[in-house]
Amino acid sequence: MAEHKRKLMQGNIACVQGAIYAGMRFFAGYPITPSTEVAEGSARELPKIGGRFIQMEDEIASIAAVIAASVTGKKSMTATSGPGFSLMLENIGYAYITETPCVIVNVQRGGPSTGLPTKVSQSDTMQARWGTHGDYTAIAVAPSSVGDTITETIRAFNLAERFRTPVTILLDEVIGHMREMVTLPEPGQYPILDRVKPTVPPDKFEPFAMTANLVSPMPAYGEGYRYNVTGLTHDTMGFATNRADEIWPKLDKLKNKIEHYTDEIAKLRVEMMDDAEIAYISYGTVARTSLQAASIARTAGVKVGSIQLYTIWPFPDKQLLELCARCKKVIVGELNMGQIVHEVKRVLPRDIEVHTVQRYDGEILTPLQLLKKLEEVM
Amino acid sequence: MGKLLDKIEIPQDRYEVRLSGSGGQGMILAAVILGEAIGGGDGRNVVQSQSYGPEARGGASKSDVVISSNEIYYPKAMKLDMLLAMTQESMDKYYEDLKEGGTLIIDSTLVTHVPTENYYGLPFTRLAREEAGHVMVANVIALAAIGAITGVVSREALTESVLSRAPRGTEEKNRKAVEIGWREGLKLKK
Numbered sequence: 001m002a003e004h005k006r007k008l009m010q011g012n013i014a015c016v017q018g019a020i021y022a023g024m025r026f027f028a029g030y031p032i033t034p035s036t037e038v039a040e041g042s043a044r045e046l047p048k049i050g051g052r053f054i055q056m057e058d059e060i061a062s063i064a065a066v067i068a069a070s071v072t073g074k075k076s077m078t079a080t081s082g083p084g085f086s087l088m089l090e091n092i093g094y095a096y097i098t099e100t101p102c103v104i105v106n107v108q109r110g111g112p113s114t115g116l117p118t119k120v121s122q123s124d125t126m127q128a129r130w131g132t133h134g135d136y137t138a139i140a141v142a143p144s145s146v147g148d149t150i151t152e153t154i155r156a157f158n159l160a161e162r163f164r165t166p167v168t169i170l171l172d173e174v175i176g177h178m179r180e181m182v183t184l185p186e187p188g189q190y191p192i193l194d195r196v197k198p199t200v201p202p203d204k205f206e207p208f209a210m211t212a213n214l215v216s217p218m219p220a221y222g223e224g225y226r227y228n229v230t231g232l233t234h235d236t237m238g239f240a241t242n243r244a245d246e247i248w249p250k251l252d253k254l255k256n257k258i259e260h261y262t263d264e265i266a267k268l269r270v271e272m273m274d275d276a277e278i279a280y281i282s283y284g285t286v287a288r289t290s291l292q293a294a295s296i297a298r299t300a301g302v303k304v305g306s307i308q309l310y311t312i313w314p315f316p317d318k319q320l321l322e323l324c325a326r327c328k329k330v331i332v333g334e335l336n337m338g339q340i341v342h343e344v345k346r347v348l349p350r351d352i353e354v355h356t357v358q359r360y361d362g363e364i365l366t367p368l369q370l371l372k373k374l375e376e377v378m
Numbered sequence: 379m380g381k382l383l384d385k386i387e388i389p390q391d392r393y394e395v396r397l398s399g400s401g402g403q404g405m406i407l408a409a410v411i412l413g414e415a416i417g418g419g420d421g422r423n424v425v426q427s428q429s430y431g432p433e434a435r436g437g438a439s440k441s442d443v444v445i446s447s448n449e450i451y452y453p454k455a456m457k458l459d460m461l462l463a464m465t466q467e468s469m470d471k472y473y474e475d476l477k478e479g480g481t482l483i484i485d486s487t488l489v490t491h492v493p494t495e496n497y498y499g500l501p502f503t504r505l506a507r508e509e510a511g512h513v514m515v516a517n518v519i520a521l522a523a524i525g526a527i528t529g530v531v532s533r534e535a536l537t538e539s540v541l542s543r544a545p546r547g548t549e550e551k552n553r554k555a556v557e558i559g560w561r562e563g564l565k566l567k568k
Contacts, residue, residue: 008414008424118430145453178427178453179410181417285453292389292452300385363429367452375382 006183011175012079014146015105016041017184018153019077023192024103025051026076028065030058030084033117034173035107038079059084063091063104070095070102071229073220075157079105082124083114085131092166093132094231096254099208099216101160101195103153105169107176110362119362120173122284123336128168129313135251137258139265140168140313144287146180151190152310158193159265163258164215170312172335174285174364198225207238210249214257259314266316269308270323272298276305278374279323279330281344283309285364286333293370304374315343329353331373333365353377391448393530394455397520398440398472399464399485401430404517407543409441412521415531415539416445425453438467445530460528462520463489464502481528485520498527498566505558515548515555522559527567533560 009017015038019027027042029035043053052069056062062078069076080088085106095102108124110116124131128140139159143152153169160167198205198217207227209216216236219225232240233247241247258265269287272294273279280290287308294306307323309316324330330352332341341356348354357373359365395412397405406428417424428441442455457477463469464485473493476482484492486499500523506516518540525531537556544552 006417006421008410008417008426174427174453178425179413180425180450180453181423288451288453292456295451296386296389297382299387300382302382364454366454367456371383371386378382 006181008179009146009182010037010177010179011143011146011149011171012037012107012177013041014149014182015079015153015169015171015176016045018150019103019157020045020049021150021185021190021192022154022157023075023194024077024157025049026066026069026074027051027078028054028056028062028069028076029078029080030056030062032081032084034109034176035079035081035084035105035171037176038105038107042077059087060091063088063095066102067091067095067098067100070100071098071221073223075101075161077103077105079107081107081109081117082111082121085124085127089127089132093134093136095166096132096136097134097231097233098229099164099218099254100166101164102166103156103160103169104166105171107171107173109173110360116362118173120285120364121335121360121362122170122172122286123339123360125170125312125334125336125339128170135255137255138168138313139163139165139258139311140170141267141310142170142283142312143175143310144284144308145175146178147182148310149175150182150185154190154192155267158191161193161195162215163261164195164218165258170284172284202226206236208234208236208250210236210253214253214260262314262316263318265311265314266319267310268316268319268323269306269310271306271308273305273307273323276303277326277328278302278304278377279327280304280306280333280370281309281320281330281340282306282333283312283340284335286335289365289367289370290333292367293374296367297371297374302374302378309340312340315347317347320344320347324348324352327352329355329377331355331357331370331377333357333370335359335364388457391446392450392456393445393459394457395443395445395460395462395524395530396440396455396458396472396475397443397462398438398468400467401437401439403439403464404514405439405464406430406441408517408521409443411518411536411539411543412524412531413443414542415535416443418539419532419535422447423450425450427453438471440468440472460524460530462524464516464520466490483520483524483527485516498523498563500562500566502559505562506555509558510555511551515551518552518555519559519562522556523563523566526560526563
């Protein structure tokens with residue numbers, strides 16, 4: 001079919017294509033570089049398939065509309081960059097506590113504040129985990145190519161639906177704006193998950209019921225199931241509570257419904273690690289620099305490999321520990337002043353040296369920078 | 379173990395192009411057109427990336443196109459096989475990224491100082507204004523000259539790609555721009 005021909009596609013547009021494949025039918029957003037093409041692409045594509053696009057007055061309203069649309073049963077997404085992500089965070093917390101599936105795309109640029117609108121960064125990695133206040137567990141994924149952006153966006157929607165939670169896609173300016181040859185997936189090529197709906201009659205419905213997997217069935221507004229949606233900590237009926245025996249289970253649910261499934265959510269790309277004594281650890285754009293540097297270093301006989309984190313949150317502790325078991329040293333490359341490196345240090349035993357290469361001038365790490373560090377630590 | 383950097387081999391499976399100029403000259407669009415022409419043609423992998431400032435006009439603008447039959451890891455250029463400089467500023471800024479023996483192509487309308495004898499100079503901006511009828515197609519003339527000089531893209535694939543991106547009503551100007559660029563490029567190649 002002609003439309004599934006290989007074509008040159010921009011990362012931000014690949015995100016739209018992945019979202020639509022996953023079932024996105026609503027997008028609300030406010031344009032901001034370098035994420036604007038996600039909104040433009042959604043505005044172009046959604047009306048063709050009976051979906052809706054709204055340009056809102058700001059980012060706060062955008063995420064509010066996305067949450068509301070999801071409560072009515074539509075798979076919903078917004079896209080922004082650092083300044084907009086900061087504005088959205090209060091309402092993202094509302095999505096956590098109301099357990100509303102939605103996808104937030106953050107095409108990262110340099111910060112803080114207005115920062116570097118057209119320049120790349122990975123400085124929102126921790127913000128995606130801890131940005132909104134309170135106790136909760138976050139899911140965030142990080143693609144590193146245009147092709148990845150399609151599949152990781154599909155995965156983000158599936159995770160959001162399955163766990164009834166917001167999922168953040170951490171793109172960055174380089175991937176968002178770069179173009180690569182990709183083939184759009186055929187229908188049926190990737191599984192699509194939808195939220196589980198209640199099967200009990202409406203009068204027996206308990207909107208935040210404790211189930212075996214801790215994910216409560218979620219009806220769409222208008223289907224006959226009435227329930228209260230509030231940002232106040234609530235009981236299983238959705239009403240505000242101050243009772244310790246209801247607060248504990250609710251907050252544990254937000255955490256455990258995700259953390260019990262960390263192994264399933266974890267996704268890593270592991271290259272040249274079979275005999276590796278040194279590992280590059282990275283994510284997003286930098287993963288490509290790491291692969292390049294590792295493959296170049298191999299030409300000189302250095303036993304170095306690359307571990308790429310597609311799932312950033314929840315952090316894949318167990319997987320990283322296993323993969324690094326035979327390593328003596330790791331090098332963590334990031335486009336920030338050091339964020340994920342602290343997770344790596346937390347996970348790895350003390351006898352593995354953890355080195356870092358950081359860059360935050362709006363450009364990506366080059367293979368030469370990673371090779372110089374390798375030479376230094378060897 | 380001795381110095382690692384002296385022992386490594388830089389991968390030879392990549393062809394790296396940079397189109398550079400100032401914002402508004404259409405360097406990013408030209409790179410997209412080139413990427414589409416190459417990637418759509420013979421199944422090679424292509425990564426097109428860019429760097430630009432917050433201004434809509436002016437400011438340095440560059441776009442890299444990396445071409446390979448293998449998976450492209452690092453998405454930007456490491457050592458350029460070909461550099462197009464449409465302004466003196468971009469010439470001065472990016473010349474050092476060109477590999478030894480790499481191809482340098484400049485717009486001789488706007489670039490007056492070139493630090494080497496070994497380059498191809500064509501007045502893309504003047505040709506666009508005087509022969510093609512609009513200064514805006516200077517980027518397409520340059521692309522066609524690149525194709526003729528380097529062989530990185532076929533004339534047919536480039537023409538198809540240019541026309542698929544040309545706004546309605548500008549097809550003839552763009553077709554002419556490819557003709558002019560290809561013709562002038564071939565002249566220089568001899």
